[in-house]
Amino acid sequence: MMAVHPVREILTTTGTLTAKPWAFLILIGYTVAWIVFEHETLDWHGVATLVTWAMTLLIQRAEHRDTQALQAKLDELIRATGNARNDVTQIDKKEPEEIERKRSLDGRNDEHERSAS
Numbered sequence: 001m002m003a004v005h006p007v008r009e010i011l012t013t014t015g016t017l018t019a020k021p022w023a024f025l026i027l028i029g030y031t032v033a034w035i036v037f038e039h040e041t042l043d044w045h046g047v048a049t050l051v052t053w054a055m056t057l058l059i060q061r062a063e064h065r066d067t068q069a070l071q072a073k074l075d076e077l078i079r080a081t082g083n084a085r086n087d088v089t090q091i092d093k094k095e096p097e098e099i100e101r102k103r104s105l106d107g108r109n110d111e112h113e114r115s116a117s
Helices: 004-017 022-041 044-080 086-093 096-116
Strands: none
Touching: 004 096, 022 044, 086 096
């Protein structure tokens, strides 16, 4: 089970890195290399591959920007709320499975508190 954790971390890191501007530079470099070394294979399928890759990077970048903006807004709300737990502001540094587990646990604790009232 411990071998799965590094894989999750690699996947999360890779997803974050593909949202960086240099990912587009890699795509441009790959395209230039393809044109220089194998231009005869750059047909409609090749162009479709490059366009698909570019669109994937654009979508990933937009999604990452939206997520970061939402996260910043939520952090501000948590800081502004006096009875909020500050440990929640750092939850975005955890793996998705850990976040789901924490949300599930918090939901069960909320239900328990309501039923005790």
